[in-house]
Structure formats: C-alpha cells, structure tokens
Amino acid sequence: MASKKNRTFDYKDIEDLQVYMTAQGKIHPAKRTGLSGREQRRLKRAIKYARLMSLIPYVS
Amino acid sequence: MTEHKHIYQAMFLLDNEEVRKGFNAAKDWIQTTLEKHGLEVKVLRLWGERQLAYTIGKRKRATYLLGWLEGSGDSVNEVKRELYLLGPAFRCMFLQEDAIPEEELVFGIEKMDDSALVIPEEVIEPDFEEPYEEPEEEQAADDKPKEEKKAEGADSDKNEASAEKTEEVKTDG
Numbered sequence: 272m273a274s275k276k277n278r279t280f281d282y283k284d285i286e287d288l289q290v291y292m293t294a295q296g297k298i299h300p301a302k303r304t305g306l307s308g309r310e311q312r313r314l315k316r317a318i319k320y321a322r323l324m325s326l327i328p329y330v331s
Numbered sequence: 332m333t334e335h336k337h338i339y340q341a342m343f344l345l346d347n348e349e350v351r352k353g354f355n356a357a358k359d360w361i362q363t364t365l366e367k368h369g370l371e372v373k374v375l376r377l378w379g380e381r382q383l384a385y386t387i388g389k390r391k392r393a394t395y396l397l398g399w400l401e402g403s404g405d406s407v408n409e410v411k412r413e414l415y416l417l418g419p420a421f422r423c424m425f426l427q428e429d430a431i432p433e434e435e436l437v438f439g440i441e442k443m444d445d446s447a448l449v450i451p452e453e454v455i456e457p458d459f460e461e462p463y464e465e466p467e468e469e470q471a472a473d474d475k476p477k478e479e480k481k482a483e484g485a486d487s488d489k490n491e492a493s494a495e496k497t498e499e500v501k502t503d504g
Contacts, residue, residue: 283342283378283397324342324424325383325393 278310280317285326288318296330334403339370340426342378343396344387347450349419350380350394354448357419358396362440364418368409370402373431376441380450387421391453396420399431 280288291304291314298318301311321327349357358375365372378395387393400407407425414420 320424320426322384324344324395324422325385325387328384 277307278313280314282317282320282324282326285321288314288321288327292318292327294331296328334405336401336403338428338431339400339402339407340428341365341398341400342424343398343414343420344422345394345396345419346390346421347380347392347394347453350448351450353445354394354443355445357394360418361396361398361414361420364413365398365400365410368402368406368413370400370406370410372398372400372440374399374435374438374440376438377443377448380448390421392451393421394448394450397435399428399435400425 282288291299291306293299298315301308304311304314306314318327322329343361345357354377358377362372362375375396375398378397380392380394382392383390411423411425414423
C-alpha cells in the first residue's frame with residue numbers, strides 16, 4: 272500500500288486515510304500497510320485527529 | 332518570561348443553528364475571540380458543511396471552519412476555554428505546524444455571502460421503536476413440533492402408566 276517513502280498524512284484527507292482502515296474503522300497493522308514505524312505513527316495520529324473532528328467514525 | 336510563538340492549524344465545528352442565523356457573524360465571533368487572546372489570524376475560511384460521522388449532542392451535521400494562526404500556547408489554551416463555554420463552536424482542535432502552506436495563504440480571511448452557504452434541514456427521527464412481531468411462518472413452524480411433542484408426551488405418559496400397572500401386578504403376585 273505504501274507508495275512513497277517518508278510520507279505524511281493529513282487528517283482532512285479522509286479518502287486517503289480510509290485506505291488504511293478496515294470497514295469496521297480499525298487501523299490496519301504496519302505489516303499490512305507496509306509503512307515504516309514513523310509513517311505508521313503519523314497515520315495513527317492523523318486517523319485519531321479525524322475521528323475527533325467527526326470526519327470518520329470510531330466504529331461502524 | 333518570553334512567550335514562544337508558534338504556528339497553529341485550527342479546525343472549528345460550528346453549530347448549524349448558529350450558522351443559519353449568519354455564517355459571517357459566527358466566523359467574526361471566532362476571529363475576534365482569537366484576536367482578543369493575542370492570536371494572529373492568518374487564514375480563516377469555510378472548509379465545508381457536511382454530515383458528522385457520529386452524532387455530537389443530537390447534531391448530525393456541522394459546518395467546518397479552518398484557520399491558520401500564530402501565537403503562544405497559553406493563548407491557545409485560553410481561547411479553547413472560552414470557545415467551549417460561549418459562541419457557535421461546539422468542538423475545536425489546534426495543531427502545531429511548522430509553516431503555513433502557500434495554497435492556504437491564498438485564502439486569507441475569507442468573506443462570503445450568507446446566502447451562498449446552503450445548509451440542509453436535519454431530519455429528526457422519532458425515538459420510539461416499533462414493537463417486535465414474530466413472522467407468521469416461523470410461528471406456524473414452531474406450533475407443529477409442539478403438537479407433536481404433546482402427542483409424544485401423551486404416549487409416554489400412557490406407557491409409563493402401563494409400566495407402573497405391570498410392576499404393581501408383579502409385586503402383588
């Protein structure tokens with residue numbers, strides 16, 4: 272799934288974030304996303320900010 | 332003590348009831364609150380009106396306001412405290428950033444006509460739930476085994492009774 276190296280995530284870009292999430296709303300593990308540790312942490316943070324702003328659900 | 336200034340990206344969720352009264356009034360209230368606490372507002376623009384992913388205090392839709400600010404962390408905390416008590420915003424988030432993107436700086440402090448923003452009416456669904464009714468087919472299917480069971484039960488009672496009688500006869504003999 273990872274196309275770029277050292278990529279960043281924006282919490283407002285919901286479509287991009289949903290690629291790394293299950294239909295239930297869980298975050299895929301790094302093993303599946305293919306992101307590095309730092310990128311996975313960035314993704315996690317962006318998803319949590321998006322959830323806080325009610326852009327994506329906590330669970331569905 | 333010197334206050335370190337940082338750049339912040341801020342997102343505000345505005346109550347649609349307040350936005351219906353006038354988007355510019357709601358935006359101006361937020362801008363004056365930010366400036367009152369010493370934050371310099373670089374960008375403040377409408378990000379969109381959309382459905383919430385989950386209800387927040389019976390609200391299903393909200394208007395999103397995006398801002399880029401410069402100021403100290405203490406003033407951000409003071410603004411947060413005021414925003415949650417007063418005003419049209421019911422949720423806000425401040426994120427510290429390195430710089431303001433050039434494509435955001437183009438917007439500046441956006442002015443728009445109140446009539447340009449169309450907010451759809453929220454459909455209020457009734458709270459009551461319809462009583463559960465079992466489907467007829469399943470009931471009919473359930474009845475058959477019961478009758479069979481009753482018949483089986485009656486047969487077994489008869490057998491038990493006859494067995495008891497034979498036992499009595501044996502004991503008598």
